[in-house]
Amino acid sequence: MGLVGRVREGTRPPESLLLTAPGERAYVDRWDCDVAAGIGLAHLIEAFFTSKAFRAERLALAAIGRGGTDGEALLLAMGAAQNFAAWTQVERRENEILLEDFAGRTRCWLAVTPSADFTTLSFGTAIMARHGMHAAARSENLAFRALVPFHRPYARALLMSAAHKAVRLRQRAVSGG
Structure with missing residues (x-):
């Protein structure tokens, strides 16, 4: 493995946290990537x-008034903020964070698992089930299911991009730059 697997x-x-937070999940995934550097949760959050x-998603969120800045991402990473863009922190532990979107429909999970030789960076998504027989609930559940095949490669790309950036952030921190 190089710096990023x-x-x-x-x-x-x-x-x-991806699975212990209350609510029924209609879909859950988890993606992992090993990195050579010792990356902490704060570096992963900022990098992600x-x-x-993630830039395109931030632009789309800004168009609906839910965008976030790099500085706001850093505040969330450092534990100085509970919100970033469309997400609110549900819970945070030493090595993981769970965020929920403003509509309460999706959750974003980031985690680090350090070992002696590398750190595993993890990103997961949970789509919360919406119940009811009314057309809007059925339509929304169908729309989320239809997007899953597109979400999977996007999630992989997000984690790979974040892993590379987290390694650069860590290298900068170690070199004092």
Whole structure:
């Protein structure tokens, strides 16, 4: 492995924030990527939300008044803010954070798992089930299911972009620059 390994689909440990927060999930995924550098959660959060791959999503969110700045991403990373763009922090532990979107429909999970030789960076998404027999609930559930095939490669690209940026952030921090 170089500084950044390939992104692979991960297993979902039942004790993670991705799965322990209340609510029924209609879809859950997890992606992992090993990096050589010792990356902490703050570096991953900052790198994820300021990565090149996430820029398009931030522009789309800005168009609906839910955009966020690099500085706001850094505040969330450092634990000095509870919100970023369309997300609010649900819970945070030493090595993981769970965020929920403003509509309460999707959750974003980031985690780091350090080991002696590398750190595993993880990104997961949960789409919350919407119940009811009315047309809007059925239509929304169908729309989310239709987007899953597009979400999977996008999620992989997001984590890969964040992993590369996290390594650069860590290298800068170590070199004092």
